Amino acid sequence: MGALLEIDNLQTHFFTSGGTVKAVDGVSYDVNAGETVAVVGESGSGKSVTALSILRLIPKPPGEIVGGEIRFQGKNLAFCSEDEIREIRGRDISMIFQEPMTSLNPVLSIGMQLTEPMIAHMGMSEAEARERAVKLLEMVGINEPRRRVDQYPHHLSGGMRQRVMIAMSLACEPKLIIADEPTTALDVTIQAQILELMKNLTRDLGVAMIIITHNLGVVARYADRVNVMYAGRIVETGVASDIYHRPRHPYTLALLKSVPRMDRPRQAKLDPVDGQPPDLTRLDGGCSFRPRCKFAIDKCAESFPPLEEMGGQHYSACFRSKESLAEIEL
Amino acid sequence: MNEAQAQAGSDYGSQFRGQVSNETLITVKGLKMHFPITEGVLVPRKVADVKAVDGVDFFIRKGETLGLVGESGCGKTTTGRCILRLEDPTAGEILYDGKDICQLNNKELIDVRKKIQVIFQDPYSSLNPRMKIGDIIGEPLKVHGIIPDEAKRRERIGYLLGRCGLHPDFADRYPHEMSGGQRQRVGIARALAMEPEFIICDEAVSALDVSIQAQVINLLEELRDEFKLTYLFISHDLSVVRHICHRVAVMYLGHMVELADCDELFDHPMHPYSQALLNAVPIPDPDLEKTRAHTIIKGEIPSPINPPPGCVFHPRCPLAVDSCKKNIPDFREVRPGHWVACTEV
Ligand SMILES: Nc1ncnc2c1ncn2[C@@H]1O[C@H](COP(=O)(O)OP(=O)(O)OP(=O)(O)O)[C@@H](O)[C@H]1O
Ligand SMILES: Nc1ncnc2c1ncn2[C@@H]1O[C@H](COP(=O)(O)OP(=O)(O)OP(=O)(O)O)[C@@H](O)[C@H]1O
Ligand code: SF4
Ligand code: SF4
Ligand SMILES: [Mg+2]
Ligand SMILES: [Mg+2]
Numbered sequence: 001m002g003a004l005l006e007i008d009n010l011q012t013h014f015f016t017s018g019g020t021v022k023a024v025d026g027v028s029y030d031v032n033a034g035e036t037v038a039v040v041g042e043s044g045s046g047k048s049v050t051a052l053s054i055l056r057l058i059p060k061p062p063g064e065i066v067g068g069e070i071r072f073q074g075k076n077l078a079f080c081s082e083d084e085i086r087e088i089r090g091r092d093i094s095m096i097f098q099e100p101m102t103s104l105n106p107v108l109s110i111g112m113q114l115t116e117p118m119i120a121h122m123g124m125s126e127a128e129a130r131e132r133a134v135k136l137l138e139m140v141g142i143n144e145p146r147r148r149v150d151q152y153p154h155h156l157s158g159g160m161r162q163r164v165m166i167a168m169s170l171a172c173e174p175k176l177i178i179a180d181e182p183t184t185a186l187d188v189t190i191q192a193q194i195l196e197l198m199k200n201l202t203r204d205l206g207v208a209m210i211i212i213t214h215n216l217g218v219v220a221r222y223a224d225r226v227n228v229m230y231a232g233r234i235v236e237t238g239v240a241s242d243i244y245h246r247p248r249h250p251y252t253l254a255l256l257k258s259v260p261r262m263d264r265p266r267q268a269k270l271d272p273v274d275g276q277p278p279d280l281t282r283l284d285g286g287c288s289f290r291p292r293c294k295f296a297i298d299k300c301a302e303s304f305p306p307l308e309e310m311g312g313q314h315y316s317a318c319f320r321s322k323e324s325l326a327e328i329e330l
Numbered sequence: 331m332n333e334a335q336a337q338a339g340s341d342y343g344s345q346f347r348g349q350v351s352n353e354t355l356i357t358v359k360g361l362k363m364h365f366p367i368t369e370g371v372l373v374p375r376k377v378a379d380v381k382a383v384d385g386v387d388f389f390i391r392k393g394e395t396l397g398l399v400g401e402s403g404c405g406k407t408t409t410g411r412c413i414l415r416l417e418d419p420t421a422g423e424i425l426y427d428g429k430d431i432c433q434l435n436n437k438e439l440i441d442v443r444k445k446i447q448v449i450f451q452d453p454y455s456s457l458n459p460r461m462k463i464g465d466i467i468g469e470p471l472k473v474h475g476i477i478p479d480e481a482k483r484r485e486r487i488g489y490l491l492g493r494c495g496l497h498p499d500f501a502d503r504y505p506h507e508m509s510g511g512q513r514q515r516v517g518i519a520r521a522l523a524m525e526p527e528f529i530i531c532d533e534a535v536s537a538l539d540v541s542i543q544a545q546v547i548n549l550l551e552e553l554r555d556e557f558k559l560t561y562l563f564i565s566h567d568l569s570v571v572r573h574i575c576h577r578v579a580v581m582y583l584g585h586m587v588e589l590a591d592c593d594e595l596f597d598h599p600m601h602p603y604s605q606a607l608l609n610a611v612p613i614p615d616p617d618l619e620k621t622r623a624h625t626i627i628k629g630e631i632p633s634p635i636n637p638p639p640g641c642v643f644h645p646r647c648p649l650a651v652d653s654c655k656k657n658i659p660d661f662r663e664v665r666p667g668h669w670v671a672c673t674e675v
Contacts, residue, residue: 043510043539143633157403187402187566189627192610196626214540217569217612221619240616256614258544260573262596263613269551270573272544277509 002074003030004208005054005176010068010078012046012053015061019281023049025232026068031176034206036199038219038240040255041229042277047212050229051178053078055095056085072176091121094169096162096179103165104153110137110164111149114171121172136167141193162186166194173205180212195222216259220244225313228252231278231288234307238314248316251289287318295320350393350576355528355560356413357389361422363408367635381634382408384584386422387661392527395554395561397575397592399568399607401631404581406564410530413562414448415439426528444474447521449514451533456517457505464501467491467520476524490519494549511542518549525557532564547574568611572596577667580604583642584634586661590668600664600675602649603627641672649674 008028014021024046031037039047052058054070054077070077072093077085089095097103105113114136115129124132130149137145140163153161162182169177177198183191199222201207213219219226219240226243228236228251236249247253254273260266275292286301287293293300299319307315308322363383368374383405390396398406411417413424415431424431431442450456457466464487470476477483488498494515505513514534521529531550535543551574553559565571571578571592578595580588580603588601599605606627612619627646632638638645644654651674661671 042541141631143631187400188568188610189401189607190631192612192624193626196624215612216540216614217619220614220616221612223616244614244616255541258541259614260544260547260569261614262569262572262608262611263615263618266573266593270544270548272548273541274545276512 002071004033004073005031005210006069006071007050007054008069008071010050010053010070011066012049012058012063013066014063016281021280022232022283023063023280024053027229027232027234028068029227029234029237031208031210033175033208034202035224036202036209036211036222038223038226039210039212039229040214040216040219040226041235042231042251042273043214044277044280045229046232047229048180051095051180051210051212054178055089055093057095090117091172092174093176093178094172094174096165096169096177096182104161106153109150109152110156114149114164114168117168118171132171133167136170137164139170139197140164140167141190142167163190163194166198170201174207176208176210178210178212181214182211183213183215183218191218198222216244216256228255231283232280233288233304233317235289235318236314236316237307238310238312242310242312242314246310246314248310248314248321249289249318250293250295250320252316254292254294289318350391353392354389355392355394355427356562357423357425358409358413359387359423359425361386361409361412361424362420363405363412363417364420378635381584381637383412383419384634384637386581386584386586388579388586388589390528390560390562392560393554393558394577395563395575397571397578398562398564398581399566399571399578400581400587401583401607402566403631403634405584405634406581407532409581410448410532410562410564413530414446415443444524445527446530447524447526447528448530448532449517449521449534451536457513459505461504462501463491463503463505463508463516466505466516467501467523470520470524474524486523487519490522491516493522493553494519495545509542511538511546514538514542514546515549518546518553522553522557526559528560528562530562530564533566534563535570536565536567543570550574568596568608580607583632583637585642585671586669587643587671588669589661590665594665594668598668600668600670601643601672602647602674603643606648643672 010024010027012024014023027050041047053065056077065078111130111133114133118124118129118132119126133149134145137148142148142160142163166182183194195218198209202209211223223240226240227234230251236243236252243252247256257271258273260270273292278288285303287305290296290300305317305319307317310316310321361383362385364379364381366376367378367380369377386409400406408417412419419432426442434442467487467490468483471483477486487501491498491500496512496515535546538546547570554561563571563575575592578592579586582603588604599608606625609625632645640656641654641659644650659671659673661669663669
């Protein structure tokens, strides 16, 4: 049996007055049932656009999926009908968005928004759906759930809205949850509560999850596999322990080194990835990390390095990945 | 907190960052901020209070960075807003350089406000989208008549941008033409424009990408040392707090539950809530995380409208005893400089 989701050479571009933004430029990855795959990377590297492409939520114009396939249970989502994709969105794949306020409907009560898909897709009665809505709110740690179901999004704090989004994503027992920065707005105790909850769901119900996050601690704890994105491509991919302990791409190295860590002595100074993220309308044919890369050589300007196998399921897209990056200690 | 962490922390123990003086810059005593909840449209009447901040005491020394951490909704931002006098506290004193800023007249308040600046979390919404970056930074300089001369003001704006790692040409751009990290730098440049003594950083780096976050944290530290700034650093990212702060205060439901030197707090948290909080932080090491148990705090966050009696943490506290339901624990100094509000430690 193939993977639950197979993304194959996906290309999603935005045609803007400033030029073509190659937001996603040849991304491939699989997600198996019950597996949690993390996507990390620079802001603007195409993590959200990849996720939105899966659900065909790219605004057109200016955006368009210009190439590649997205197969979900064998069906190519990139080119199926509007009706088919709507059914999949409501039921099989749910998404937790980065900005909860823009994705909750401000004029509908929390209860309405939670129950509507359960009534439409799971054939529940209104009363059943309402009961389940209260349960879901309680599950994600919302106090006084019975009172909250009748409130509106503006009555809730940012963290609470995010938890409502998570409750909504669980409502129809999906096969795949795409969580885009699901816990960024939350404090650590609630983050831990929710992530443990989601982890249990993936384990017990075999739900697969794609988690997009900047939090490398969260990735370490919850992800089976990690994709590292930079400038619209995956530059390194592998199981979590390979990525964290044996990173082969200079961007991954720099990323791991830039975070302050509670399990290490405090550093006098943090070690950021210097420079600014690239302008995606002005990428040349060479490696896009080149302007910020400490290891760049002439060859890096000539062509984009392909993903190469580093052993096992570990791949890295760098001309120097096979050399020893010995001076870097992790 | 596991052993490796404790070990790592204690190695560092005595290292000192920046110049902290013995002088106190800010003292907050018995601060309370209750927001009334009203019902009825024509004749609103008060039906309850949101006890956002309910008796908080702390001080900050000159040059010091005090971290303020705690669950969402525990009153961190409200505490900061009271110091900025964006709220009128229900009770308590806020002494700035010895003067209670709740008692100041308008002119005195304007003077103090110049010395206190704030950097907000959201670089997207805290900048006026219709103003050019240069005007955003220069406006307070113009309004307060600090640099009335246009050319001199531009020069100063250019300097501030440069100091925050942005090209002076950014003065002519609009916020939407910049990245999140760049906008956050603009927020910092704007705060610095008034040459403040004290900056409240309210989730100032939380919205940033980790690699850019490290750049901005380094910048905040450099500026602290260069301009002898004092920070109140509000954040839910405990690894960042540990990196940047001298002392850390932990709040829970409007109360201060623990306050200690940074290393002391991270190595030897005493309050059951602080312990749970630190334990919940995932470490960026998959092998370590596979074997590490998380003690998840059970139960829902109580509402600040109806806070639990006695110790506010008792419904979720693993150590709670019967008396915790009735007696409000004192915030007491259990070791020199280490304060805890719990009867059972
Ligand atoms: N509607 C749009 N029009 C033009 N460009 C867009 C649009 N939406 C996204 N982009 C561009 O596509 C690129 C990828 O954006 P994306 O939102 O996927 O980044 P991301 O990796 O999710 O970043 P972050 O971590 O900040 O959320 C960015 O350069 C962005 O500016
Ligand atoms: N103007 C207001 N009117 C009524 N309630 C308020 C007001 N401002 C804040 N609150 C309430 O006061 C409590 C404390 O809020 P505050 O914003 O200080 O929390 P916080 O610790 O900063 O949380 P977060 O980490 O989510 O930013 C919350 O319950 C909030 O809903
Ligand atoms: S290919 Fe060259 S520029 Fe790109 S990451 Fe590798 S060494 Fe750096
Ligand atoms: S006083 Fe009691 S309930 Fe409160 S933290 Fe201490 S043990 Fe827990
Ligand atoms: Mg995104
Ligand atoms: Mg806040």
